[in-house]
Amino acid sequence: MFSAFLPLLAALSLGLAAAQTAPAAVAAPMSAAETAQKASDLAAQARSTLPKADWNIDRTPWKQAAAAADQAVNAEPNNPDYLQLRANIYTDVGFWKQAERSWDTYLTLKPDDNASRIKAANVQYNMGYAAYSRGDLVSAPMFFAKCNQLQPSDVACVIWNARVALEGGDYAGATALYQQAAQLAPTDKTVPYFLQIAQNAGKYGPAATTAFSRAYEALDKGNKAKALTLYQQATAAAPNFLTAWREQGRLALELGNLPAATAAYTAAVTLPEASAADKYNLSVVQEAQQVGLPATQAFRAAYTKYTSGDKAGAEAGFVQATQLSPKYAKAWAWAGRLAYERQAYPVAASAYGQAAALDPNDKTSAYYLKLAQQGK
CATH class of the missing domain: 1.25.40.10 (Tetratricopeptide repeat domain)
Structure with a gap:
């Protein structure tokens, strides 16, 4: 009888012990500061472990970093540090629309933060270029204009703003923007080139x-x-x-x-x-x-070198043209001329001889052939 009572006693003891066990502790929710620190740490991990080509919102730990940054901002919507953290994360992963919203919110609190304005302008530039690439000439000018507003000295924003104006048929606007770009980048050769196109675009x-x-x-x-x-x-x-x-x-x-x-x-x-x-x-x-085109191209390259003062390179190029096309009278004549100028008279005589034989009407080659043969 006593042995039958033992299982019951054991069961009662276990129940009493369970009743006396304290409930499991529930972790306290993270503070906004802790969440922001988590986002910062995850972003730092992503930057150090992932190649830049893999920086996108769907990759771990970027996705977790963005989610933590959003959580911190939701907890304290007017905290500029958290807003800036979130904006930087979305900018790094190229999530341009979210980056734009984040920078807009941050810059309403810190409008004079020029380093952040530069980043925000870059976001607008990328959004503008994406719109341009898909043929959206309605949105693209707005993005490039905002880029220019954020960074008035950013010539790339001005140039692209001008380009979309040009393609959109706003020739007066394009002209004014290219003129602005010319002031910002006076040594940029493409700007006056396109300025002229914009000024004449009405004709085309x-x-x-x-x-x-x-x-x-x-x-x-x-x-x-x-x-x-x-x-x-x-x-x-x-x-x-x-x-x-x-x-x-x-x-x-x-x-x-x-x-x-x-x-x-x-x-x-x-x-x-x-x-x-x-x-x-x-x-x-x-x-x-x-x-033949190869010989002609060699001749053109040689002539360019000659006009730039590289006579040795030019002579080699003219000789190359004669090798590519042995019946190229003009190339022989120019090879003879440069050899004559450096007083290599036997070489000049040979080249002028070829030129005169190929083109009997070339009186100049015939004349210098005699002088070269005489060594004077």
Whole structure:
């Protein structure tokens, strides 16, 4: 009987012990300061452990850092340190819309924080470029204008604001913005170039102007084939667009597209504003049809070196052109000229001899051939 009572006694003892055990402690909620510190630590961990290419809101620990920063701001919405922390996190991961909201809120409290204004301007720049890339010329100007408002001396914001104005058909606005950019960056060669385009854009129309601007962007990205197509679209929309014909011809030559280069320079020389350089370029492509484009390109490069004062490099280039096309009379003549100028008379005589034989009407080569043969 006593043995039967033991299990009951044991059960009662366990129940009594359980009843006397204290309930588990519940962790106190983190304070805003602790949450902010957690966000800061997680962001520091993300920056040190992840390559920058992997900085995005969906990656651990960036996601946790953003969530903690949001929690801290929700707890103390007017704490500038927490607002700045959150803005920096969203900026680092390229979550531009959230970064914009965060910087806007922070800068209402700290409007004179120039370092943060620079970051906020960069956010606007990226939002503007994203809008431009998807063809949204309504939103893009607003983002670039806000970028300029945050950082009036940021020439990139002004230039892009001008570009979207140009493509949007606001030629007066684009002109004024390019003039502003010229004051901010007087040594930037692209600014006066596009200022002139903006001033003349009314003659070309929006389709041609947009195609031209997009071609320039394609070149910036290294996509020459796309740029050539866009230049061709520009001249198709505005056959009087001389600059677009010139860029088309130059780029076609770089790409080795002789028919496109010939068409471009042939069209360019028919326009009233055509220059001697346009006529020279047409003669070059016509020459390329006879001696080949590689030899012509070598000749052009050599001539550029000659005009810049690099006579040794120029002579080597002219010789290269004769090697690429042994019947290239003009290249032989220039090789002879530079050899003669450095008093290498036997070399000059050989080169002038080739030039005179290939072109019997070249009286200059015949004359200097005699002088070279005489060593004077």
